[in-house]
Amino acid sequence: MENKFYITTPIYYVNDRPHIGHAYTTVAADVLARYHRLINDEVFFLTGTDEHGKKVFDSAIKAGKSPQEFTDEVAADFQDVWKTLNISNDFFIRTTADEHKKRVQEIFTKLKEAKTPLGNDVLYEGEYKGLYCTGCERFLTEKELVDGKCPDHKVAPEQIAEKNYFFRLTDFLPKIQKRIENDDLKILPAKRKAEVLGLFKQGLDDFSVSRESVSWGVDLPFDTTQKAYVWVDALSNYITALGYPPYAKATGGKPDDSEKFKTFWPADLQLMAQDILKFHAIYWPAILLALGVELPKAEFIHGFFTINGQKMSKSVGKVIDPRDLVKKYTVDVTRYLLLSQFSFGSEADVQEERFDEKYNADLANGLGNLVARVSNLLEKDNIEVNIKIGSDEELKKHFDNVLKEFKIDEGLKLLWDKLRKADEIISAKKPWEIKDLNEKKAVLEPIAQDILNVAELLQVYIPETAAKIIKQFSEKNIKKGELLFPRI
Ligand SMILES: [Zn+2]
Helix, strand or coil: CCCEEEEEEEEEECCCCCCHHHHHHHHHHHHHHHHHHHCCCEEEEEEEEECCCHHHHHHHHHCCCCHHHHHHHHHHHHHHHHHHCCCCCCEEEECCCHHHHHHHHHHHHHHHHCECCCCCECEEEEEEEEEEECCCCEEECHHHCECCECCCCCCCCEEEEEEEEEECHHHCHHHHHHHHHCCCCEEECHHHHHHHHHHHHHCCCCEECEECCCCCCCEECCEEEEEECHHHHHHCHHHHCCCCCCCCCCCCCCCCCCHHHHHHCCCCEEEEEHHHHHHHHHHHHHHHHHHCCCCCCEEEEECCEEECCEECCCCCCCCCCHHHHHHHHCHHHHHHHHHHCCCECECEEECCCHHHHHHHHHHHHHHHHHHHHHHHHHHHCCCCCCCCCCCCHHHHHHHHHHHHCCCHHHHHHHHHHHHHHHHHHHHHHCHHHCCCHHHHHHHHHHHHHHHHHHHHHHCCCCHHHHHHHHHHHCCCCCCCCCCCCCCC
8 A cells, every 4th residue: 555545526415306516426426536546645535415404394295295304315326326437335324324423423513612713702692684585595695686686586685684603714724725825635626726825815704603483403502593504514514534533522432433534534635516616615614624534635626517507406407327327338438439529627517419429439449449450460470469457657657647637538548549659550551461470469469558558547547448459458368249239
């Protein structure tokens, strides 16, 4: 074991069914987790579901179910999707799990006792008055409204006043800003760092960490009229999943089970879409500072994934279940299509009809065709090759460089450049016209070697296909295998 690598996706909200927006983030995290396992790092890869809140409660009632039944079903659905997509997560956390809830209560107890850098209480009681959108499940500012309505849900928010506990964010802001400015906490890509630093200039308020009006949530240990509001409950998953805090009060002295926390925290990378950037880049570090816990090393924000011009969520736009793509294209192809469409970190719209095009160009005519051609020619003349996996140091070095900067799509491009070059060599040298077997071998052997080297690294993207190619090209006498990607 060389290093450790802890990577997280956001926990997905169970009010939404799994769609390819979730799949995009999770497959990307899976690629990075697999890459770090490939280079022998000790990896912990976390994903899960966010299961509390009024919206979930309302959806459960609407579906004629208890909130627990409802969340059990949706959480199982998410787990099923990740299994279908061959996601290699080490743990799946649910915020309604007893373990998590107890730890969140412990965290609240710690926060209640904690002081800010200016010596004030971190938590304080206050009255929250504001415009609340049930759809967004948060208070909106006047500025956000369009014609007096929530821009996402097209309804006027309700005026609500209630007792809340607040987190004194303002006392932590200078510290957090500095950590982000000097990249102690890296916010990537650069434009997202600028965006976050812009928020400090605009001014940020304390945020509320509890709700009186919500019944489906974790009880505050020091005030049972209050339930934990989303941020402390949800964001804490990244540390409760590792066993933070070590059990003490809540469970009556269970032995310390936070070995994982000691090994894996701080997170090396937290992945998310831009809609939760503020909470991860500002609220989350503040909570950690209050707890005296180290901040994550990096947060990477990918753009909103729209499909045919529409955002994907239950309330707005179109939902594509990733399992439908798997049915049509297979697991590996779905993974490839999700990741290869656009640059990781930029915003993009994906046109569904381009999937077929991309499939035929890159997989059927690209990788699949090259593997078939080379293995076919080698088998036909019974040419023996002497090649070894992982022998292309230069390719590996380039690949390391881009993957260590989380440039997932660039890693793919590198591999496809290599395949394209191999294709060009074959087309130029026309080995099928060469009569002399040694000459023919001199053309084909290096190409077979390239394919094997590319397949090694492809394991992180399309593990099943890569395993097939590695098996096929690890034989001395390479045989024509099954067609990897039939044209559609
Ligand atoms: Zn709304």
